[in-house]
Amino acid sequence: MSEYRAGFACFVGRPNAGKSTLTNALVGQKIAITSNKPQTTRHIVRGVVHRPDSQLVLVDTPGLHRPRTLLGERLNDLVRETWSEVDVIGLCLPANEPVGRGDRFITGELASLKATVIAVVTKSDLVDKATLAKRLVEVSELGDFAEIVPVSAVAGDQIDTLTEVMTRYLPPSPQLYPDHMITDEPEHVLMAEMIREAALEGVREELPHSIAVLVEEVLPEDRVTKVYADIYVERPSQKGIVIGQGGSRLKEVGRRARQDIEELLGTKVYLDLHVRVAKDWQRDPKQLRKLGF
């Protein structure tokens, strides 16, 4: 058997290029939460493609965008950091749209990295052969790619080929994750998202981006898991909105979030929620760090 290879990869590309659908197709199933192992990377693992002689670990990156707040800048830094740490990058370019300025911008940003860049021409099922051929030529002129692979995640075309091509550029390495692990998105992040969702329910208009949630502590006990979390708002007036008349809203938020978390953990959950004001947390580096950005 050939030498065992393992490493990290991510898909990049403009919005709607088909990155998420492709990740799911490669991993072969909807991302499942199967493990609470500590993360071996700081990045969110979207899925692991296991093969007898390789392990391809797909990590997530938010898109690059024009930063308007400190949060935006941090996210861009995070994107660049991920790009500089993966072994293989799949640049997704939809077959049914001409190569554009956004694609040229991203290609330029990728050029200086050590990672191998593979151009992935997505959604091949949406075009005829002649159009696909034309697009492949355009893409070959766009940049200096290690390989160009047309795929259709929806039709399942060339998905195995893409996995093989990406794996070829991974370094020789021991196995990075246990055999059956598909994703290790940390549970406390998922719990925080569930609480945030519940807290925004019905008040999204009033508090669009002003809420952040931090899970402070998770204590598994015999029959119940205790979860302590803080809901951060930016202003005292927003605190009132989240808590509601006599605490009625917060109680409802807790009830909904607890149901979701019980489903996630498969145990009974005691959820302790506090609402705190962190003034302008989106613009404060210390607060941002605390909240995981």
Ligand SMILES: Nc1nc2c(ncn2[C@@H]2O[C@H](COP(=O)(O)OP(=O)(O)OP(=O)(O)O)[C@@H](O)[C@H]2O)c(=O)[nH]1
């Ligand atoms: N016909 C077809 N549609 C696809 C294919 N892959 C993705 N799509 C569709 O294209 C749209 C965008 O796909 P996503 O996977 O969400 O794209 P994305 O790049 O992750 O998008 P952002 O999260 O906005 O960056 C969805 O409506 C998908 O169903 C494909 O292979 N064939």
